[in-house]
Amino acid sequence: MLPFSFEKVRTEQDAIRAAAAGARYIAGGTTLIDLMRDEVERPERLVDINALPMTDIRADGADLVIGALARMSDVAAHPETKRLQPLIAESLIEGASPQLRNMASMGGNLLQRVRCPYFRMLDAACNKRDPGSGCSAIDGLNAGHAILGTSDHCVATHPSDVAVALVALGAAMRVRGPNGERTFPVEELFRLPGDTPHLEHTLRPGELIVEIRVPGGPYARQARYLKVRDRASYEFALVSAAVALELEGGSIRQARVAVGGVGTRPWRMRAVEEALRGKPVGRDAFAEAAHLALEGTRPLSHNHYKVELLPRTIVRALEMAGGTA
Amino acid sequence: MTKSNHDAPLGKGRSSSGDEEPQRGLSRRSILQMAGGAASLAAAPAAAAQPASSDGPATAPTTRIRLVVNGSARELEVDPRQSVLDVLRETLDLTGTKKGCNQGACGACTVLINGRRVTSCLTLAVMHDGAEITTIEGLARGDELHPLQAAFIEHDGFQCGFCTPGQIMSGVACIAEGHATSPEQIQFWMSGNICRCAAYPGIVAAVADAAGRT
Numbered sequence: 001m002l003p004f005s006f007e008k009v010r011t012e013q014d015a016i017r018a019a020a021a022g023a024r025y026i027a028g029g030t031t032l033i034d035l036m037r038d039e040v041e042r043p044e045r046l047v048d049i050n051a052l053p054m055t056d057i058r059a060d061g062a063d064l065v066i067g068a069l070a071r072m073s074d075v076a077a078h079p080e081t082k083r084l085q086p087l088i089a090e091s092l093i094e095g096a097s098p099q100l101r102n103m104a105s106m107g108g109n110l111l112q113r114v115r116c117p118y119f120r121m122l123d124a125a126c127n128k129r130d131p132g133s134g135c136s137a138i139d140g141l142n143a144g145h146a147i148l149g150t151s152d153h154c155v156a157t158h159p160s161d162v163a164v165a166l167v168a169l170g171a172a173m174r175v176r177g178p179n180g181e182r183t184f185p186v187e188e189l190f191r192l193p194g195d196t197p198h199l200e201h202t203l204r205p206g207e208l209i210v211e212i213r214v215p216g217g218p219y220a221r222q223a224r225y226l227k228v229r230d231r232a233s234y235e236f237a238l239v240s241a242a243v244a245l246e247l248e249g250g251s252i253r254q255a256r257v258a259v260g261g262v263g264t265r266p267w268r269m270r271a272v273e274e275a276l277r278g279k280p281v282g283r284d285a286f287a288e289a290a291h292l293a294l295e296g297t298r299p300l301s302h303n304h305y306k307v308e309l310l311p312r313t314i315v316r317a318l319e320m321a322g323g324t325a
Numbered sequence: 326m327t328k329s330n331h332d333a334p335l336g337k338g339r340s341s342s343g344d345e346e347p348q349r350g351l352s353r354r355s356i357l358q359m360a361g362g363a364a365s366l367a368a369a370p371a372a373a374a375q376p377a378s379s380d381g382p383a384t385a386p387t388t389r390i391r392l393v394v395n396g397s398a399r400e401l402e403v404d405p406r407q408s409v410l411d412v413l414r415e416t417l418d419l420t421g422t423k424k425g426c427n428q429g430a431c432g433a434c435t436v437l438i439n440g441r442r443v444t445s446c447l448t449l450a451v452m453h454d455g456a457e458i459t460t461i462e463g464l465a466r467g468d469e470l471h472p473l474q475a476a477f478i479e480h481d482g483f484q485c486g487f488c489t490p491g492q493i494m495s496g497v498a499c500i501a502e503g504h505a506t507s508p509e510q511i512q513f514w515m516s517g518n519i520c521r522c523a524a525y526p527g528i529v530a531a532v533a534d535a536a537g538r539t
């Protein structure tokens with residue numbers, strides 16, 4: 001690991017000032033330290049933000065409000081999370097391990113970096129790590145890579161689970177920076193790789209994620225997260241689906257669907273949601289709607305299986321949420 | 326992000342163990358000076374760009390922190406790069422905690438920090454000033470094993486033993502969290518600890534047994 005200077009801050013202003021001057025925030029460190037040790041990340045200054053009062057988890061009316069420094073384990077176990085947004089709890093529990101969830105913060109989770117193996121291999125070409133060097137995955141081992149939102153420059157998936165649930169539920173995030181505060185949908189945090197895959201998010205220099213707000217909705221309690229992976233736990237998703245349903249009688253009033261493991265960012269499936277509206281709960285309607293998820297997919301040499309797995313995962317998640325699984 | 330063209334000649338791929346040792350850092354910088362000259366140094370962070378004398382210490386300034394490790398107060402100087410794992414093993418000579426992957430992926434380094442189980446390889450010691458840490462060395466009371474240690478022996482919860490300190494620390498937390506309620510729950514909540522010898526049936530039995538006894 002390369003040397004860096006380390007500073008622990010007590011106030012948000014001090015944190016933002018340091019970051020605006022080029023320092024990197026460190027929360028749980030489970031992404032950053034890992035990549036610094038491999039010298040993929042090379043910050044010269046770290047600001048430890050763990051003393052900032054941003055760990056709150058609370059209900060605000062029907063909304064669930066989560067501080068950016070709340071730990072994944074604490075958010076998942078919190079009674080208000082389970083009461084208001086069980087989908088958030090389930091997607092968190094399906095990610096990483098108990099030890100990592102005790103360390104990892106919600107803000108850091110959204111900004112975790114890709115798990116593409118070439119990103120970590122300093123002797124492999126990777127546009128994300130070393131812009132302009134090329135992409136080793138496109139003609140390399142790409143079974144775990146994306147089929148949606150890819151470019152000729154990068155095909156890595158966004159690895160977060162809870163981000164998929166947050167995007168499905170239309171969550172918003174509040175950030176503060178040198179030029180004040182703003183709030184925007186979590187979905188807008190993530191950029192597509194395009195020809196600048198090294199730019200991953202839309203935060204401006206120095207901006208600190210302060211909190212995440214998950215709006216309540218009539219679908220929030222009928223919601224499930226299904227994660228398909230190579231082993232039963234402690235593994236990243238091959239394909240995952242977060243779905244939420246509002247039912248009336250035997251039919252769907254409204255649906256929320258987002259998927260993970262297949263996109264270069266967490267992917268909301270609006271066409272699928274639209275197709276489910278007014279349909280009866282059942283496999284036929286689910287399958288018909290889920291098929292629309294394939295629009296625009298571009299499989300790579302080793303991940304054609306995701307084209308089949310994606311709609312099946314959505315159908316199964318819908319069955320789980322609809323109570324017919 | 327800085328361009329990393331000085332890494333190719335070094336051929337540094339995945340990290341190996343012990344990369345936080347000051348000596349390694351120093352020799353790496355010396356190599357950089359020899360191999361890359363000014364261009365490499367310009368790309369390196371400020372602290373590393375200071376000329377490294379061949380006999381001086383690493384340039385990173387150390388920080389004084391206090392820890393309570395297995396009940397005893399320790400005051401020590403740490404390089405900000407040192408993980409809790411490396412401080413335990415190399416500074417405090419508590420080598421019961423193991424380094425498997427050094428990437429958060431195996432659980433061999435699991436310890437309790439302020440009562441919570443964490444992978445000590447992925448957290449910096451400098452971030453834990455004032456923390457209470459419990460390692461495998463801190464479980465037994467004198468000659469009397471912790472109930473979970475005894476249960477691991479009774480149920481053959483290991484073969485080579487390399488993962489065992491991490492398994493036991495994780496198991497202690499799993500029980501305390503109330504997650505050891507069934508074999509299926511134990512499997513799920515112990516899945517952050519990999520056992521290369523696949524002693525899983527014994528591990529699950531040991532955790533279940535100890536959970537019933539405590």
Ligand SMILES: Cc1cc2nc3c(=O)[nH]c(=O)nc-3n(C[C@H](O)[C@H](O)[C@H](O)COP(=O)(O)OP(=O)(O)OC[C@H]3O[C@@H](n4cnc5c(N)ncnc54)[C@H](O)[C@@H]3O)c2cc1C
Binds near residue numbers: 028033159210
């Ligand atoms: C072995 C392993 C398995 C994993 N499996 C999964 C999985 O299955 N599913 C999953 O979702 N995740 C998984 N993860 C990723 C893990 O969830 C993330 O590493 C973690 O959530 C990052 O949070 P952190 O607080 O540790 O972030 P840090 O490492 O501290 O920071 C990460 C990034 O976020 C920035 N940052 C942190 N907080 C803020 C803030 N408040 N404002 C602005 N910037 C900030 C930092 O500057 C840094 O760039 C896994 C990780 C490991 C090591």
Ligand code: SF4
Binds near residue numbers: 154
């Ligand atoms: S997919 Fe992206 S992260 Fe992976 S090698 Fe290509 S550019 Fe790098």
Ligand code: FES
Binds near residue numbers: 425426429433446447
């Ligand atoms: S050594 Fe820390 S998780 Fe493997």
Ligand code: FES
Binds near residue numbers: 520521522523
């Ligand atoms: S006993 Fe050998 S790795 Fe678990």
